[in-house]
Amino acid sequence: MFAIDLEQKQYKTYILSDQIGQSRLEVVPERGGIITSWQIRGKEMLYLDAERFANPELTVRGGIPILFPICGNLPDNTYTYQGQSYTLKQHGFARDLPWEVTDRVTQDGASLTLVLNSNDQTRAVYPFDFQLIFTYRLQGNSLEIRQRYANHSAEAMPFSTGLHPYFQVFDKTQLQFEIPSNQFQNQRDKSVQSFSGQFDFDLDEIDASFWQLSGQSAAVADLGQRTRLKLDYAPIYSTLVFWTVKGKDFYCLEPWSAPRNALNTGDRLTHLASGETLETVVQLTADF
Template identity: 40%
Template sequence: MSFRQQSAPYPHWEFVHASSGDRLRVVPERGGLLTEWLCNGREMLYFDQERFADPAKSIRGGIPVLFPICGNLPNDRLPLTSGDFTLKQHGFARDLPWQIALLSDQSGVMLTLSDCAETRKAFPFAFRIQMEVRPLSAALEISISITNTSESVTEPMPFSFGLHPYFKVSDLSSTAVEGLPERCFNHLEMAEADTAMQLARLTQGIDFLTHASGPVTLVDEQDGTRVQLQHHEPMDLTVAWTDPPRAMVCLEPWTGPRQALISGDRKLVLGVGESSLLSCRYSVS
């Protein structure tokens, strides 16, 4: 096992698993971003390093973290008992510096984000997120603990949480997604749609949400690689997204749909001192 800071090809922390040699690259200063997951000698994640080098541009690649909302809110406004707050798409966790540490059993890394003056301007609650990332045998396991640490704010803390992993594929035209239900919600038109018809548009660009009853599998038909998302309630919604011509597919576990904090649909709430545990696993075959 090794865990050390590296300067190339960009500043990051590198974790290498003792037995498998699988590698993680993490940039805690840029939203706790996992930029690389090398599994069985194959890089699983898509990462646009040139775009990443320009902090003025949004990141395309790795595994961004979505909190305290997934998607966006009308006019970016979050109405709370204490007033209205401006909260932009996907929240702020993906833009802030996180803390990183080696897990006590040396099986992976712990990423931690706590509230600060900047977050309280958009979201008045005190909180702590602890995310354990473990590269297991042919798998990546992510466990998340979210705690409402507020003292001055007694209103329960509403939130959604999601991950936005970009998986590298050989060619969008030879990529499939298995395990999805027949119907989905198309974010591009904000309407229900036929899932098969959406998947037929991978090369044109898709963005839809589903609630699968079991695992969802991304299949790279050209090289035979299968990446299976195993997610658990409440983080058991799946968003599929492509951004052609990029050779990647995002397979994202979310706890709630867009605007959940307004509609109440699958909105999660934590009282002062309460915690929520979330988890998902990506396995490779």
């Protein structure tokens, strides 16, 4: 049996549940359309910094923020389009703006559909008309994030998109990685390093970009919590980013469609033609 309930917390929070699968999802549309909680059999899969989340002046650290129209940061937060400079902060604006709920479905799963349309605020930093439609679908141990990007501009729309899930972990030394690449770029010093399935968690920060992906899935086993998270992503996602900070109970494994600064360099940047749409999907599955 599937259900969708609405609770008024600090923000209106939609709660999707699968009673038979004993899973639960919380979504806060007005805070960037973000997923803030994903529980399976009472176990919380996501990390959330509740203090930052409570402050609307701060970006959220936790849950699953949406990255659009860029992933990562730009030099001096600036890009140039048709000879004009624009300022766009790290990861774009979709994670900060309110989204609108347009559909709820409780048949064969619990699904919530949210929409973000371009407006004067977005056009000031990104001169394109667009519509983003995200559908979160919960069924058993699986969370599907289906996305639709529409370009309503008169010209092609360049963008990159991604997700920034924060997974909860209490002992990072118990993590085992299956990432379809044998090297990554260390974003701290731009060096390219080989990868054999492990990271050095004694470092203050790990920020690793995997660009040469040989497949459309990755997984992380947490031996301490006896869980395995599998991430399946559509071919548009050219980059996987692993990020964590020492002393914090999270790690991030992020599918990006393009690397940092793609809006300036054009590297793997998507150009969506006028009037066209793009559909893509990311699926998370937890095994115990």
